[in-house]
Amino acid sequence: MTVLGTRALNRATLARQLLLDRVDLPALDAVAHLGGLQAQEPQEPFTGLWSRLRAFDPAVLSDLLTGRDVVRTHLMRRTVHLVTADDALTWRARHDAMLRQRVLGTYRSELAGVDLDELAAAGRAVMADGVPRSMTQLAREVAGRWPAPGARPLGEMLVAALVPMVQTPPRGLWRTKGGVRNVPLADWLGRAADPPAPDGTDPVGQALARRYLAAYGPAASADLRAWSGLAGLPAAIAAIREELVTFRDERGRELLDLPDAPRPDPDTPAPVRFLPAFDNAILGYQDRTRIIDDAHRGLSVAGERVVLVDGRVAATWSVEEDTVTVTPLTRLGRSDRSAVTEEGRELAAFLSDDASRRVRIAPSPR
Structure with missing residues (x-):
């Protein structure tokens, strides 16, 4: 099996991440290709796209947010990501269990005894009036029923896990400051997130694996897990394995990749690039x-x-x-x-x- 050295993997990553050459690609297509941009710092995605796209106009990304073509939402690793509306709707249900577990990992004792389904129903009822709310405002409106946990555990569980939410503009607009105000994803986009596959298959997991390799490969399954936060993807990888090619890294780990994806010569020159905080070109890997x-x-x-x-x-x-x-x-x-x-x-x-x-x-x- 071919061994890919660190420099070969570096050049492959730069090519997939659009960092080897700036590309002529619409901002929406770039966000989709990258599988979203980590965005808890609201201005950072603008620098991330500027470093990747030729003649990037930040007003275009702002327009995509106000036009509801991209959204800010909790997704991979329970962090706020800027993703396309289509990906938010398609991917959210596949992340539900992980999001719950990650919030419980922080607040398990505080939320002990709270029926999460009842909490979700209460949160949806509060948000049914269509008024955007901060996490604290939402938590206070349900805290009368669950006073023990306190506002923060209730709010984080509702906003980051139980009720799919988006952060509304002006949060995330170019050179604009705005506090976090949440509305349900379904209300913002006009339809609910896609439900899980009813037959027990995992087409979303398989598509996620392909999309990840297109933007981050060659990579190990542990890298995919580190990027997505999802533990339950071995079956999805197994289902598409015959489509993939395999390599080894210098540590002996098996690396998976799409057969026709770019793997530039390790000696390909790489330009200087300024990356924003929390850029997934770095955080998208376990190694x-x-x-x-x-x-x-x-x-x-x-x-x-x-x-x-x-x-x-x-x-x-x-x-x-x-x-x-x-x-x-x-x-x-x-x-x-x-x-x-x-x-x-x-x-x-x-x-x-x-x-x-x-x-x-x-x-x-x-």
Whole structure:
């Protein structure tokens, strides 16, 4: 079985994640291809798409949100994702059990004795008036029946798990601040999420596996689980295994992939890219060494924005007043610093419409 080294996996990931070359792709199609963008920080998806799409117009993504073509909702890993409306409707039921278990993992003792089906019915009854509510507002309206758990456990269980919700604009619009207000997914999109397959098969799980490999492969089943948060996909993978090709990584793990998906030459040049916080190009794997050193793995879950140099995480970045500040994690050579500065200026202009914003690169660590 062919062994794919770290650099080969890196270039494959960059190609699938649209980070090897910016592409001419509509924003809606990019969101669909990527399987959504992690979006608990509401402005970060704009940077994520800017780094991937040629001539990206952030107003287009805002229009997709207000037009209800994309939605912000709890989905993979119980985190807020920006996904297409079609994917939200198709995928949500497949994530229901995982979402419940993840909230219970945090609040099991607080929610002990609460009938979750009754809680869901109460939440739906409150939301039936069509008024968007914050999680706290919703929780307070049902807390009279369940006073013991407190508002936060009730609210998180309702909003993140029991009642499929979307976060309504202005939350998530370009350069717009807005608190989280939730409405039921079915009300926002005009139809309920698709029910599970009645015959016990898992067509949604199989489609998820294919979609994941298209955007993240070659990858191990553990990587798919890490991205989705779903434990019950071995049967789905088994059902499509004959469609797939297999490799090994340098650790000996079996990697699965679509036969015609791009796997560029490991020596393919990779441009500098600025990634937003929580970008799935990093978080979409259990083994992230293809793109980030283990020593820096914590950055990806701490909300740090990172810079890719030669395809790997080499620095973090932040914006302070009129300056984009880059903090190297390793030594950057002169040509790398020049490339980081050039891309940083483009990013600064995108974020502010002000081409005069500066890029500052801090000294490299010794």
